[in-house]
Structures are given as structure tokens and as C-alpha cells.
């Protein structure tokens with residue numbers, strides 16, 4: 001019968017192939033790369049050109065391209081004055097690169113819980129954790145879904161706290177019609193290969209502030225910074241800056257310029273199938289999709305994600321996921337990265353004997369949290385699914401994945417029984 005579960009030998013619901021040619025190199029990428037190779041002496045112009053294009057796209061006064069997204073977070077946190085004695089508030093539902101640069105600055109990460117429906121940092125928990133040592137808040141727009149920027153901007157207004165948007169997954173997302181990366185004091189974007197704009201490796205930071213821009217220049221743009229200083233603060237350092245180099249490889253930047261050109265198409269295509277998939281999921285008891293705040297429009301959209309409710313379905317989470325995989329859904333359980341507050345780097349990994357301030361136990365600013373301390377983030381982690389996320393899938397694939405969710409969720413008792421007896 002059509003409704004027989006695949007775990008019971010029924011025909012798997014997903015028959016359409018999930019092929020996607022988005023990552024194939026097109027003439028657009030080739031022409032940008034060729035223009036670098038044709039005039040290698042002017043290669044670094046790519047970085048200036050990309051920055052001009054990116055600041056115009058985001059709508060900020062400055063854009064600074066770097067060797068990767070992690071470097072942009074480090075530069076942003078450093079620019080915010082993160083140092084021993086200071087705290088930086090971060091989500092736990094994110095990638096470690098949102099957090100690890102805080103340790104490199106000698107400051108303390110303070111983890112916050114998440115909103116159960118958007119999976120982004122919970123502004124109420126942020127408010128509760130602000131102290132007179134807080135120098136920055138980093139909000140990740142998880143998988144391209146904007147965090148509650150009205151609430152977060154409200155928390156930092158009239159204070160010295162720097163709001164950093166980790167927009168690594170959210171190129172072209174909007175908040176109340178404004179482009180993500182222009183609402184906090186600094187926006188940080190990864191341009192790594194899996195991201196909506198792909199330089200293979202690069203990142204870009206955006207800001208309206210001359211002061212923050214100069215600080216980010218100082219951190220990692222020696223050679224280049226001498227002609228770019230906006231204020232007097234670092235001018236005596238001339239082109240040396242602080243002597244470390246996070247500069248981007250112009251070949252990658254050229255690829256990113258092509259990606260920026262193709263971004264509106266990527267966002268339109270992903271938006272179309274996400275909306276269709278959301279409509280399928282909305283009709284199913286016990287399965288939800290990541291919710292978007294009213295003011296927000298998703299962009300970039302790294303991964304399609306949602307949660308299952310094992311109580312409502314009547315089967316354990318892993319049983320539901322197994323049954324979905326049997327139906328042909330290329331489904332991954334849990335959030336891509338896990339929850340950060342329980343990772344050894346942020347709990348009990350020993351820094352003893354290492355370089356810099358890390359090697360001195362007196363400088364260890366971590367305040368380890370235990371399992372159960374961020375219950376919403378941990379519940380998201382335990383019940384989340386994400387799908388392999390194409391740009392332009394066969395419409396049949398979208399419908400069939402939706403049908404597979406409906407089929408499995410409506411037969412929870414049988415899924416539970418199968419899982420028990422396996």
C-alpha cells in the first residue's frame with residue numbers, strides 16, 4: 001500500500017533525485033577568475049572592488065575582506081575591546097568560530113540560551129546576562145534566519161556594548177527591509193565554500209563606524225592598512241598596523257564577486273522551495289520548521305532545518321529520523337555543529353603549557369556550564385533535523401520529502417514499535 005512505511009518494506013516516498021548543479025562553475029566565475037589571471041600584477045584590486053560592491057550591497061560605510069569568516073569574528077571582537085576582565089555574550093547554537101576568538105582575546109565567553117522556534121539567541125537571556133564587564137554581544141543568524149535584532153539593538157542602545165551580527169549563513173537576509181550586517185555595529189560574513197557566497201576561503205566584515213573599521217584594519221591588514229586608516233588612532237603604525245595578516249587571497253575574492261552577482265538568484269530559488277516545504281511541514285502534527293521573526297526575511301539559507309516532537313508523534317526522535325531516512329529523506333539529526341557550551345574547548349580542555357595568556361592557568365576565563373544549563377538550546381540540539389539543502393531542487397523532491405514527513409509522523413506508534421523490536 002502507498003502508505004506502508006519504508007521501514008516495513010513499503011516503497012520509499014522520495015523517488016525524485018536531489019541533484020543540484022548550483023556549485024558547477026559557470027561563465028560568471030570563470031570570467032572573474034580569468035580577469036585576475038590575465039593581469040596578475042593588479043590582483044589585489046579584486047579586494048578593493050569586492051569591498052566596494054559588498055558595502056554597497058549591505059549598505060554600510062565600510063566592508064573589509066579577510067582570509068576567512070573566523071578572522072572577521074576575531075577582528076570584530078578585538079575591535080569591541082575584548083580583553084582580560086571583559087565578557088562577550090554568545091549563543092550556544094552556533095559554530096565554535098563565533099566563540100573561540102573570545103578566548104584568543106583573553107576575554108570570557110558568556111553563553112546564552114536560544115529561542116525554541118527560531119533557534120537564534122534569546123534576547124531575554126542576553127538581558128539577564130549583561131554585566132558591567134560585557135563589551136560585546138554576538139548574535140548568529142542561524143542557517144540564514146535573522147536573530148531578533150529589534151530586541152538586541154534595544155539592549156545595547158545607550159551603552160558601550162558592541163553588537164556583532166554573525167551573518168556567516170545569512171547573505172542577503174533582511175530585517176525590517178534593511179540588509180543583515182548593517183544593523184548591529186559590525187556584521188561578519190563567512191565566504192567559505194559551503195556558504196551562500198563562496199570564495200572557497202574568505203570572510204568579510206561590515207560597519208558604519210570609522211573607529212571599529214580602523215581597529216579591524218589594525219588587527220590583520222598590515223601592508224594594506226597604511227592607506228586606509230580613517231582616524232588618527234593607529235596612523236603612527238603606518239602600514240605595519242599591529243603586524244598580523246588576515247588579508248584575503250584575491251583569487252578567492254574574485255570568486256566571491258561572482259557569488260555576489262549570483263546571490264539574488266540563489267536567495268529567490270531557496271526562498272521558493274523553503275516556502276513550499278514550510279507549507280508541507282505546517283500541516284503535520286509533531287513536526288515543525290525553523291520559524292522566522294515577522295520583521296525578518298531569510299537570506300543565504302545555509303540549511304533547511306526544523307524539529308520533531310517525539311511526544312506528539314509517539315516515537316523516539318531517533319526512530320522518527322531512521323524512518324524518514326528509510327523513506328529516502330537525506331536527513332541529518334541534531335544541529336550541524338552541536339551546542340557550544342558543552343564543547344571541551346569551552347569547558348575543561350587543558351591549556352596548560354600553551355602559548356600566550358592561555359598557558360597561564362590564572363588567565364583561564366572560562367566559566368564551564370553543565371548539561372542542563374541551557375535547556376532550550378539542548379532541546380533544540382536533541383530534536384532538530386536538517387536536510388541536505390540544494391539551491392534549485394526538482395519540485396517533485398520537495399513534495400515527496402514533505403509527504404515522507406507526513407507519512408512517518410502519522411504512524412508514530414508503528415515507528416516506535418519497529419524501533420523497539422529492531
Ligand SMILES: Cc1ncc(COP(=O)(O)O)c(C=O)c1O
Pocket residue numbers: 068069070071073094095097098140166168169190191192202203
Ligand atoms: C556561524 C559561523 N560563524 C563563523 C564561521 C567561520 O567562518 P569560516 O569558516 O569562513 O572561518 C562559520 C563557518 O562555518 C559559521 O558557521
